[in-house]
Amino acid sequence: MSLLELKSVVVRYGEVEAVDGISLVVEAGEVVTLLGSNGAGKSTTLRAISGLVKPASGDILFEGQSILGLRPEEIVRRGIAHVPEGRRVFPGLSVRENIMLGASNRSGLRKAQIRREADEMFDLFPDIRRFADALGWTLSGGQQQMVAVARGLMAKPRILLLDEPSLGLAPVIVQAVFAIIAEIRRRGTTVLLVEQNARMGLSVADRGYVLETGKLVLSGTPDQLWSNEEIRAAYLGGRTAAA
Amino acid sequence: MDLVLQLLFTGIGIGSVYALVALGFVLIFRATNVVNFAQGEFSMVAAFLMVVFSVKIGLPYWVAFIIALICMAGLGAVFNLAVYYPLRHRTYLPVIISTIGASIFIANTTLAIHGPEPEVLSGWFDTPGFMLGPVYFDNQYVLIIVVTALLVALQYWFFEHTLLGKKLQATSQDKEMAALLGIPVAVMIMITFVYSAVIGGIAGILVAPVLFVSIGMGATIALKAFAATIIGGFGEVTGAIIGGLALGVIETFGAAYISVPYKDGFAFLVLIAFLIFRPQGIFGERVAEKA
Numbered sequence A: 001m002s003l004l005e006l007k008s009v010v011v012r013y014g015e016v017e018a019v020d021g022i023s024l025v026v027e028a029g030e031v032v033t034l035l036g037s038n039g040a041g042k043s044t045t046l047r048a049i050s051g052l053v054k055p056a057s058g059d060i061l062f063e064g065q066s067i068l069g070l071r072p073e074e075i076v077r078r079g080i081a082h083v084p085e086g087r088r089v090f091p092g093l094s095v096r097e098n099i100m101l102g103a104s105n106r107s108g109l110r111k112a113q114i115r116r117e118a119d120e121m122f123d124l125f126p127d128i129r130r131f132a133d134a135l136g137w138t139l140s141g142g143q144q145q146m147v148a149v150a151r152g153l154m155a156k157p158r159i160l161l162l163d164e165p166s167l168g169l170a171p172v173i174v175q176a177v178f179a180i181i182a183e184i185r186r187r188g189t190t191v192l193l194v195e196q197n198a199r200m201g202l203s204v205a206d207r208g209y210v211l212e213t214g215k216l217v218l219s220g221t222p223d224q225l226w227s228n229e230e231i232r233a234a235y236l237g238g239r240t241a242a243a
Numbered sequence B: 001m002d003l004v005l006q007l008l009f010t011g012i013g014i015g016s017v018y019a020l021v022a023l024g025f026v027l028i029f030r031a032t033n034v035v036n037f038a039q040g041e042f043s044m045v046a047a048f049l050m051v052v053f054s055v056k057i058g059l060p061y062w063v064a065f066i067i068a069l070i071c072m073a074g075l076g077a078v079f080n081l082a083v084y085y086p087l088r089h090r091t092y093l094p095v096i097i098s099t100i101g102a103s104i105f106i107a108n109t110t111l112a113i114h115g116p117e118p119e120v121l122s123g124w125f126d127t128p129g130f131m132l133g134p135v136y137f138d139n140q141y142v143l144i145i146v147v148t149a150l151l152v153a154l155q156y157w158f159f160e161h162t163l164l165g166k167k168l169q170a171t172s173q174d175k176e177m178a179a180l181l182g183i184p185v186a187v188m189i190m191i192t193f194v195y196s197a198v199i200g201g202i203a204g205i206l207v208a209p210v211l212f213v214s215i216g217m218g219a220t221i222a223l224k225a226f227a228a229t230i231i232g233g234f235g236e237v238t239g240a241i242i243g244g245l246a247l248g249v250i251e252t253f254g255a256a257y258i259s260v261p262y263k264d265g266f267a268f269l270v271l272i273a274f275l276i277f278r279p280q281g282i283f284g285e286r287v288a289e290k291a
Ligand SMILES: Nc1ncnc2c1ncn2[C@@H]1O[C@H](COP(=O)(O)OP(=O)(O)O)[C@@H](O)[C@H]1O
Pocket: A013, A016, A017, A018, A036, A037, A038, A039, A040, A041, A042, A043, A044, A045
């Protein structure tokens, strides 16, 4: 039984088929990357998994059970944490408060316990420790990305969905963010990583899928994907790597 | 100078009522992005409930007060389920129209049940007031100011120091993200409506002995509180409080030094001036602009 399985998932926005029959699996302990250019349907796929949009057809199984039609609150309680595109750090709450709220899916925790865990999170994200009491909106994009990932990890998820964590960040910050993803992977958390930046995505992944206008066109190990000349030129070459 | 102090006291007293109702506006606005045009009716209904429980049935004042507030909590919950919840995925316009409709409905239901004649509600204290130096302290105004200060302090503590307060803030800042974290958004909004109905109710009961209890009192208070909210800025709790107090003081001084009949006019003069020259209010929408 796979940890997460999508079966022929279709998502429509009105007439637009943003996701057009995607099937994929993520096994426990894997880091899987979902690659594709802008508008390919990557975010929509993640939004379907976390319950923000309802698929028109198909099924989504988590630990063998369908999670289709569950509300986002219920899905994250089952262990799927979604760090959405654009980071979505609460602007008027402090960094520590943002991170603490990441534990909202786990019931029966005391505030002191959550606060302790949030402070431990700074061991993994030392760069944002000194901003613990700063409000979310005062942070740079890279710092906000770290807060968003830390907040996602506070859910103690079985699987972490990351949507373009490199988007809009300077190369050196992207390196820092991916170092953290590598560390998350080393600690054994399963990750489904959406990226336009194929080079970065494949650098941390066990396997990858390539998405094009709502359809999966290729899958394989990073080596297999790299060695496919055509694919490399179309998706993994200069065009997307530069994006 | 003595008159100035006296007017300041009265202005802050009446301004506290505006501030409480304005708080209801701001909390609901931040949670739902919509102005609740029925906020004033919460005050009106609570004042009538108080008349029923205290004057008509003859319960002790504080018992009547507590029962009235419990009823207000119920009204807030029903209001959320009937007026807001079915439209929560729509744009702001249907929701605003829905709250306007609810406002008309609540006012006319009260009219149908009770009739048009105004009622008198006595204050909490048997004695009218006391002199302290040159200033006469009306007991009811003292009560209004003290209760408002306590509520504001309690609310500040709640939002800043409890996890539930943080979850409410998160919900008001980004509902989708809050849901992704497992925060029960519908419950958070329910809490906001219940709390807003209760503080609106407290404001209505506190101000009732100063005014008459009438069907129209909701609209009057809501207009003032709305002006206070514009003055303070819609995004900020602090703004609602400062705006409410400022408005109370401005209209009290205006009535004393310029003209009594135009007392209500000053509020709207200030409101119009703010809409023209500083529509974001004194405090602006700092967070919203950045987000
Ligand atoms: N809320 C929406 N309403 C309508 N169309 C949308 C919406 N969100 C995304 N789309 C469309 O769906 C397609 C896939 O979008 P998205 O999943 O965001 O792609 P990606 O994340 O790969 O850039 C695009 O054509 C986009 O324009």
